[in-house]
Amino acid sequence: MSDVVGGLPGDPGPDPAAIDRVVAAALDEDLGPGAGRDVTTQATIVPDERGAADLVARADGVVAGLVVVPVVLDAVARRLALPRATVEVVVPDGTRVRRGDVLARLTGPVQVLLVAERTLLNLASRASGVATHTRRWADALAGTGALVLDTRKTTPGLRALEKYAVRCGGGTNKRMGLYDVAMVKDNHVAAAGSVTAAVEAVRARFPGVAIQVEADTEDQAREAIAAGARFLLLDNMATPLLARVVAAVREGEAASGRVELEATGNLTLDRARDVALTGVDYLSVGGLTHSSPILDLALDLTTA
Missing domain, CATH: 3.90.1170.20 (Quinolinate phosphoribosyl transferase, N-terminal domain)
Incomplete structure (x- = not known):
């Protein structure tokens, strides 16, 4: 080397x-x-x-x-x-x-x-x-407490370089691949039968791996937390709905413990700050690397 x-x-x-x-x-x-x-x-x-x-x-x-x-x-x-x-x-x-x-x-x-x-x-x-590109997002989020995350939507072969570039621009890396973090999405839920079943299956097969769960509704978010998930992807939510779900999760943290929240899907720079001010910890933006x-x-x- x-x-x-x-x-x-x-x-x-x-x-x-x-x-x-x-x-x-x-x-x-x-x-x-x-x-x-x-x-x-x-x-x-x-x-x-x-x-x-x-x-x-x-x-x-x-x-x-x-x-x-x-x-x-x-x-x-x-x-x-x-x-x-x-x-x-x-x-x-x-x-x-x-x-x-x-x-x-x-x-x-x-x-x-x-x-x-x-x-x-x-x-x-x-x-x-x-x-x-990442720096534009990081600047838009400055002072909100939220960070911009990348995704796996990278150029084949260039993931290590592109994720490094995200860090150079003030962003944060999410998982590097399918191997290091379990991310339960809608297709996994459909295959397993429920959010709870999917979380339990991952925990049984790979007990040492962190689990993140995608939630489209407040009910799914509550189910994921009850199943033990402590990182939620709040997917494609309009800003008012996102704010309600974040508030509900935060209210329940006295019992559940800290839950990390990520807004994902349909995010644009012009609404980035409003999304961040709902109280999420992260905004994930595939466009950092794919566009x-x-x-x-x-x-x-x-x-x-």
């Missing part, structure tokens, strides 16, 4: 093995079979030519994904059997940037810089787009 730089301060960063896999797959797509080749760069630039390049923001936003830059450069250098390039990060992931800001400076063999260009831009632009446009970034060769 390659060293990573430019991470969000205090954050462990995305899983290095996951980043290595996605970089390898991206380079395979771009360079073709075996070690691969760039027929333009390798025809016009000699292997021992060295140079520098700036990674630059072409739009305002929040930067994320600089951790992938050295990984891509190292992978390209290995494929071309050339020396490693170096990266000087100017601003860390999670930083608000303006159009024209230099994010990082790269130095090394020009072949390595140019062969790596599109792959590192694709990944960093994608991550920065997710972080930028974020990229943040336009560029790699500008400065010397050759």
